[in-house]
Amino acid sequence: MNHTAILLPGIITPAKITYRYLLPAFGGAASVITRDLAIYDKGAPPPDYSFDMEIDAILRTADDAGLDRFHLGGFSGGGAISTAFAAQHPDRLASLVLMEPAWLGNEGQTDDEIAVRDAIRATEDLPYAQSLAAFARLNVADDVELPAPPQGDPPAWMEHRPAGIFAIGPACRNHSLDLDALRSLACPVLYMRGARSNPSMYLRIQERAAKIFPDFTIEIFEDRHHFDPPHRSEPERTAELLLEFWKNAEARLPA
Template sequence: MESIRVILLPGSVLPAQPAYDELIKALGLDVQALAKDLELYARDEPPADWSLDTEVDGVLREADALGWETFHLVGYSGGGAAALAFAAKHPDRLLSLALLEPAWAGNWDWSPAHAALWKQYEQLEALPPEQFLPAFMRLGVKPDVVLPPQQPGPPPPWMAKRPAGIKAFLRTFKSYDLDRARLAAFRPPVFFALGGLSNPDDYGEIATRLARVFFPDFHLEVFPRRHHFDPPHRIEPQRLAGLLRRHWDQAEGKG
């Protein structure tokens, strides 16, 4: 039996392997899953010309190197934004798209609440690194959510790159032109996982917009106890794996 081919893109904080280890185990041996790190972190500093197109090109290189003419694509947070950009530019390469709370701002006609939230995100750029990440995390969840405390001891070496990387995402969201017409023409099925404790003015609105305006074959799955910083691919991998496998089977005509 032919295996399922999938590329998984992480968010702007945790590297791909620790982000997706448990999900890959839960998916089973017949799934060829590549957890791909972001091009953003290939060097010590984000490249001056980095944009979502850099990530799109990186996914294309990986797929070509593997000999994958078509495949499934999964993206979380910033990786979800890159997955949306890939779907707009190379729809013919995708069997399906799965979005795990993708980040997005851009120049769309957002609600006043979403626009105001992104003004707050933009204001974070002036903060020093030790204040930046806690403030960034607070904006991503509902006000009454208790965020996990910082782990004791020194942070892992890769963490030093994250404030600059997140700021690079915030900057590209202001200028990147995500082609709405091409997204509306995307025909493979789209799966969206949403945490019930995430900020509804951010990820909830993105889900609503993508469902109503763009993708004709769209499935939303809510994880009531999850939020953006304890996402289902890490906390509920078995449930998410089952949903993704069903999504992929339907995309390949097996469901």
């Protein structure tokens, strides 16, 4: 069986780089469309950027590929967008995969989450290099030693990424997530988390998600964190996990 999925990257790295190790690990057993976030479709983030733009882009991608129902997944910001899509178009999904989603609605956030989000918002006032470093530190556990930034000129695709980081925060805050729609979601949901990511963010989101989604599975990668994610560092295990999850999800679809 060849499973059909759309995978979204996070707010920083393009899709082809995000999933460059994962895609070959499927060994031809899945047809995966990797789509860059719509925030960068015209280069710089548009001033009126919203999650509705991302949701419309996913619909166009699926329709252009002739997909009536498909598996959807996303990492970090892409996971947040996938959640928003699921709430608006649950009938289009065969399953939902959330890889450390950066957001799960504004309702019911814990004090830990709010503190991290406030700290991330404060990084917008820092100089460029300091802002990125502070943003990275807030996404991992305290004992994680992050590598030094790469030397030399940044790749061309990095030009608009800082602006993207600053634009996705307001998009999250301004989007109204329909939690009732998620509570009645018929398809299964898989939540993937690195044990070394910031627990005040990703563990708390996991705990909230477990109370929302009726069919919810958690997979923990003990040695991974937000900047050393499973799809990059453990692609074979990740591919095997996804293929099995997609297979089981499809077995439940109506004939």
